[in-house]
Amino acid sequence: MGKTIAEKILGAHCQQAVSANDIVVADLDYVMGQDGTSPLAIQAFREMKGQKVFDPRRVAMIIDHSAPSPLEGVSALHALMRDFAREQGFNFYDIGEGVCHQLMPEKGNVVCGDLVVGADSHTCSYGALNAFSTGVGSTDLAAAMISGKLWFKVPESFKFVLNGQLPAGVYAKDLILYLIGQVTADGATYMAAEYVGEAVRALSVEGRLTMSNMAIEMGAKAGLMEADEKTLAWVQQHSQREPRPVTSDPDAVYARVEEYEVSNLPPQVAKPHTVDNVAPITEVAGTPIQQAVIGTCTNGRLEDLRIAAQILQDRKINPQVRFIVAPASRRIMLEAIKEGVLQTLIEAGAAVVTPGCGPCVGTHNGVPSDGENVIPTANRNFKGRMGNNKAFIYLASPATVAASALAGEIADPREFIR
Amino acid sequence: MKFNGRVHKFGNDVNTDYIISGRYKFKTLDMKELAKHVMEDLDPDFYNKVQSGDFIVAGTNFGCGSSREQAPWAVLYAGVSVVIAKSFARLFYRNAINCGLPLVECDTDRIEPGDELEVDLAQGVINNLTRGEVLPIKPLPGVMIKILQDGGLAEHFQKYGTFNFG
Known part of the structure; x- marks a missing residue:
């Protein structure tokens, strides 16, 4: 029986063949936190008796949610993050560097085939780069920083086949809003969304990141796409690491498949x-x-x-x-x-x-x-x-x-x- | 694990901004302070009404939205013992278990505000003492029961230093 992208990436990171609904402990390629979630993770890291992060080259913290600090209380939490970053020596992006989900791909921290967790719900963004990435909480982030691993339930997959070409004035954002409206806020809960088809291939990598970013808004754990020449060119332009593209098998099993024709889609709100x-x-x-x-x-x-x-x-x-x-x-x-x-x-x-x-x-x-x-x-x-x-x-x-x-x-x- | 308390009922799609608003969560790590604002945008009086051991009961997709772990912590620190819903968003589900907040999935249509419940996680049942009804619940996967039994993921790591589900 064939495998989906989600099953293949999670399987590759726990060195065994896995299928939807299996629970596995998998190795992580990268771990990320932002200023809304990291302070609590640092507290948990200490409580869990963490000494050193598993690999400082595979950990990043980013100050983007309240940056620069508007309040004394926030400043104290930012200072906590800066001290922790200095102590541990991982990648740290301070105020003004950007929003975490732009920086992670832009700084070359994510390539095709990766397994990434971030303590931010929109971590699903990197699915556009053919990486399995998903949001976690602060205690998960602490556990991941200590062990370089995390437990996952292998998700079922929901395939969106997007045919046709978006008309002028209609963009990736309109398309993903339309899909969320169609399947509703919990239509893909716990599933990996997989976007395929002509309309996806026509999008720039930027547009694809917009679509994967919002997978969580239909409850999905990831918003995956296959890598094509645009993906590989973009990844190679931003990262020194070798991409490991992963495709779904033709006979992969999907929990749900929906097909849409997008050529007449109006702008959506x-x-x-x-x-x-x-x-x-x-x-x-x-x-x-x-x-x-x-x-x-x-x-x-x-x-x-x-x-x-x-x-x-x-x-x-x-x-x-x-x-x-x-x-x-x-x-x-x-x-x-x-x-x-x-x-x-x-x-x-x-x-x-x-x-x-x-x-x-x-x-x-x-x-x-x-x-x-x-x-x-x-x-x-x-x-x-x-x-x-x-x-x-x-x-x-x-x-x-x-x-x-x-x-x-x-x-x-x-x-x-x- | 057995819990007794009264029901505070909410609807579908209770998101993490309703559970604890972003305007509070960035300011502090003091969960007791955050707990005072729990569910505030849906019920400004919730924190004053909730008694230790009480239950939040909701419809589908409880906890949708952000990855903020402050959401289950604030619920826990407000004194809520278990959240009961038709379904949960995955991030809230994961975070709640990691914090040691038990969750129960079941049909909540027959539970009314103010009902007195006894939730028995080991037996997998809810006794609605007010209505004299017994409701079956969907059992949690083994990994989550193990984390809950250890008291949360932090305690699990304190005990084993890494993941140990063997």
């Missing part, structure tokens, strides 16, 4: 307060907005900034809108400066904040006021997510966000693309 509350743009167009955000681990990459700049070139955002831009990393910010993309966004009215998570998780950089509507390129719109439980969050693509910032209301980007 996830309405408050759940990510699966998805509607086509026509249903929400005209909703007034007070804040627009481009950034986050979902959509803060160069391609996203370029798409926004193309719409905003020589235009000014609506004066009723606050427009916040958080590039996903320092490197992306520098490239956006060199290309003039950042200048275009700033001239249009953007407030650019430190590379990192931006206002996505409600810690800083733009907490909305009571009753306000926000349209970010983020991945979650839960009540209170951006720091105010009386605000309303509409998730959309960078193009839709840019168009909405211009219009002062949710707008169809296809009317603004030149």
